[in-house]
Amino acid sequence: MTHPESPESTPIIVVGAGVIGLTVAFELARRRIPVLVLERDHVGAGAAGVAAGMLAVVGEAEHETAELADLLVTSQRAYPAFVRELQHASGRDVGFVTEGTLIVGLGRDGEQELRHSQRAQDRLGLRSSWLTGDEARALEPHLGPRISAALLAREDHQVDPRALLPALAAATEALGGRVLTGTRVTGFDTTAGRLTAVVGVHQGDDRPFAIRCEAAVLAAGAWCAVGLAWPAAPVLVRPVKGQVVRLRGPAILRRVVRDTQVYLVPRRNGELVVGATMEDVGFDAAPTAGAVTDLLWQARLLAPAVYDLEIVEVGVGFRPAARDHLPTIGPTDVPGLYVATGHFRHGILLAPTTAVLLADLLVDDRMSPLLDRFRPGRFEAASRTAPSVDSR
Ligand SMILES: Cc1cc2nc3c(=O)[nH]c(=O)nc-3n(C[C@H](O)[C@H](O)[C@H](O)COP(=O)(O)OP(=O)(O)OC[C@H]3O[C@@H](n4cnc5c(N)ncnc54)[C@H](O)[C@@H]3O)c2cc1C
Structure with a gap:
């Protein structure tokens, strides 16, 4: 190349x-x-x-303005054809997984957040289905016992960057x-x-x-x-630092699982990407103990089996952000x-x-x-x- x-x-x-x-x-x-x-x-x-590679329109609806929503939805709809053409032209697989995303809530506060998130989705014309904790665990048996409700966003897929x-x-x-x-x-x-x-x-x-x-x-x-x-x-444009932890071990999830604090993205190659921090600290590329501690602690609340996985890498990236x-x-x-x-x-x-x-x-x-x-x-x-x- x-x-x-x-x-x-x-x-x-x-x-x-x-x-x-x-x-x-x-x-x-x-x-x-x-x-x-x-x-x-x-x-x-x-x-x-x-990057985690989530194609998260519904999952991030509450952070987005209507201004961006049109572009996000247009791009999400374009993804399957884009992946098809790219895989054909390159002869390579890009890890496009179409299992959707589970947005989970822990206890009463978590459920309130899910209701708030669903209202934000409605305002942008987006849809997700409400599941009880048991219904969510039927889809993902490794979800933790404290998860009491979830939203299934069927169109929020992922790709492996x-x-x-x-x-x-x-x-x-x-x-x-x-x-x-x-x-x-x-x-x-x-x-x-x-x-x-x-x-x-x-x-x-x-x-x-x-x-x-x-x-x-x-x-x-x-x-x-x-x-x-x-x-x-x-x-x-300024950098917004993001840290992710990459784990490896037995596959514990099929689809992306997230709450308001953390996301877990399972890759087909056996990795689990846990992310991510948002830090306004310029181009400081150092991975920090605090970020790893917080991410893994929060990840364990969603899927306790994370505890036994091997840490492969702590990654640091800089998101380009305008004012x-x-x-x-x-x-x-x-x-x-x-x-x-x-x-x-x-x-x-x-x-x-x-x-x-x-x-x-x-x-x-x-x-x-x-x-x-x-x-x-x-x-x-x-x-x-x-x-x-x-x-x-
Ligand atoms: C932790 C983290 C998680 C993320 N998760 C997601 C996600 O799940 N879904 C999602 O959609 N997005 C996600 N993002 C955001 C996404 O990664 C960025 O929005 C995207 O990578 C920006 O793409 P870009 O091509 O503009 O910049 P970059 O990917 O940063 O690429 C810029 C390139 O320009 C090169 N370059 C810089 N200066 C020069 C120069 N002077 N001459 C030549 N080359 C130069 C750099 O080396 C680099 O290769 C995430 C980001 C981070 C950090």
């Missing part, structure tokens, strides 16, 4: 081989548009390599695109205000490169605002330069729809109304229209 030499020119460059960059590249390659992905590290080096990303890279290359790893982008050249080239260095020997292009998409996740000479209005926690997708004020980031807790879920909408823009100059509220310039526009405050 790594090519030592970069080309002199290519029509479209995507910066970042995370889930967003690679899905955009796959979509362009499917449309027979030559595309080159530049990745400073390796495929899936960012948040996507740590560690299988998804290599499949996206393989499919992109099989369709004629290229994925260049070990190439760090440091800036963008413009002439008369229009994008003309992407510049950077090869990791390791710091050899510089400049690749002429007609368009480029910045999809560098939480790093979109770091270490780049950026000719357009700033991309306002309003909505994605930033679309053209910048520099013609030819586009952004796709800020997917925060839903990048795996939102990747297929982001890619289709962005490819429509890049190839056909067609801007979907779905993208209006996610425009890169929305913060500037808001600050221009906000009433000024007299500080005297």
Whole structure:
């Protein structure tokens, strides 16, 4: 997948081989548009390599606004066809599990939370079925005795991001695109205000490169605002640290199980992913004892058998978050330069729809109304229209 030499020119460059960059590249390659992905590290080096891979629309309804719900539902519906086409193009399995998700409640407080969550789902037009604790245990016999009720979200599936990303890279290359790893982008050249080239260095020997292009998409996740000479209005995105614990042992769950504190995601390869923290601490990549203690304690309340599983890994990732926690997708004020980031807790879920909408823009100059509220310039526009405050 790594090519030592970069080309002199290519029509479209995507910066970042995370889930967003690679899905955009796959979509362009499917449309027979030559595309080159530049990745400073390796495929899936960012948040996507740590993510749980839940396609959680119903399960996270209470955290989401109606603004995002349309995009989430559209992407969730697109997933089965996306997975089919990707598996066909790459010849790889991406661990798409369609058993749904159980959102569980412990005791009276837990049941109240489930009722609250179901009301939030109703407001967004989403559905789940109410189960008693015993009905939930009939589906998942390892659920703990304190679980007194649950919601079954039949459409909230999961995919394995560690299988998804290599499949996206393989499919992109099989369709004629290229994925260049070990190439760090440091800036963008413009002439008369229009994008003309992407510049950077090869990791390791710091050899510089400049690749002429007609368009480029910045999809560098939480790093979109770091270490780049950026000719357009700033991309306002920050990292939100998330820690997960990966366990291994006898399979104790068939589907995703979660409550408001923790989620347990069983993988077909025998792993159980327990996540995740949400920490506003910048790019601090240290795994912490506190996070592991809390996650495992909470996981044990949902499924006591977690206690005997082996700890394989503590993973740390950085979710890209904008100020309003909505994605930033679309053209910048520099013609030819586009952004796709800020997917925060839903990048795996939102990747297929982001890619289709962005490819429509890049190839056909067609801007979907779905993208209006996610425009890169929305913060500037808001600050221009906000009433000024007299500080005297
Ligand atoms: C603990 C955790 C759990 C999560 N669980 C879920 C989940 O269950 N479901 C879900 O939908 N989402 C989940 N997410 C969110 C999801 O992982 C992110 O929204 C998504 O990965 C963002 O994708 P991205 O491509 O924008 O960024 P990333 O995946 O971070 O990829 C960015 C890429 O850009 C590269 N890069 C950066 N700078 C440069 C540069 N200058 N030059 C070249 N390359 C560069 C990086 O190396 C990286 O490979 C989770 C995230 C975390 C941290």
